[in-house]
Amino acid sequence: MANDVGAAGRGRATWRYTLAAVLSLIGLADAIYLTVEHLTGRGVRCTVVAGCSEVLSSPYATPGGVPLAAIGAAAYFSAFSCATLAAFGYRRAQTLLAVIVVPMFIVTLGLLFIQAFVLRAFCDYCLLSAAVTLCLTVIIATRLMQRH
């Protein structure tokens, strides 16, 4: 019986990490799009809210001259890699995924604050990225709570 429960728990964990990998892929696609638009210098058009150009052309979009979207793409790719390995049972990858997602979540909160109170403008793609990071955080947090 105990073995059955253990197998079910492992199964749930696998699905959880698979979901985290899929979400990371969405975040990666979003970040690649924004990076490319930044590099080509094109203005990104918002479809839901109307502050894309204000947010993406602000100094906060390129800290130290590096496009934030490119850093995001690297972070999402790292999260995807760890989630994939974790889904295949690599325990170290589970820990590493948490180490990656926590700072992503903190940065996301900071960026949401900047959009809401400093720039007073939102961008669709940044909000999508925030939603993805939030979901990743919830997945990791519930998994960690289960383990302890």
Add this chain to the structure above:
Amino acid sequence: MKRYLPFITIAAVLLLAILSGTLLFRSSQRPATQQIPTTLTATAPGPPGAQPPHIKGVQNAPVVLEEFGDFQCPPCAALHPELKKIEAAYGAKVSVVFRHFPLTKLHKNALAAARASEAAGRQSRFWEMHNELYVNQAKWSDAADMRPIFIGYARTLGLDVERFTRDMNDNETVARILADLRRGEALGVTGTPTLFLNNRELPYDTLKSEATLRAAIDAALNGKTQ
């Protein structure tokens, strides 16, 4: 084989990411020689101007001057130094909002100038380009091809010229100008310059000198402090 599957998946995603990024980059690049439209029409009243607007000064200043301007209009260029004196004299008490109101039927280069200012704004140099356009109005107003002149200003301001040229042609640039135009129309603006002081339109005569402008601002400030 299962042992290698996660690594194969990760490598495949990395390859796909690089490939899709490269393809997107190539398809996103547009020729910089795109034609700039010189006319713009808008009739329906719309939203309250481009958001966020171009504001000079503090956000919550007691007096907000909202100017509807056309970079090719000579009275607007004449008002420009007067407004600069006002800004310097009143500091945090007065903020100035600039709204585009290009009179495209009268001024053939007005829209292109508005586009240039917005493109500079994308690189956080709106007010610097705004100044260049007004100060040098006579040099580009009748130019058959104003593009090299505007690019020269962009270069002087240290802008990324390639990006500036692309942004001038971008739809979002026109959308901001159109949004300002619609706000002006909704407020009953028919000519330029038109100034609103705390949402109340100032009579045109008030704009003719710094003294009359100061009087209107002082009256508004005194009204606030009483």
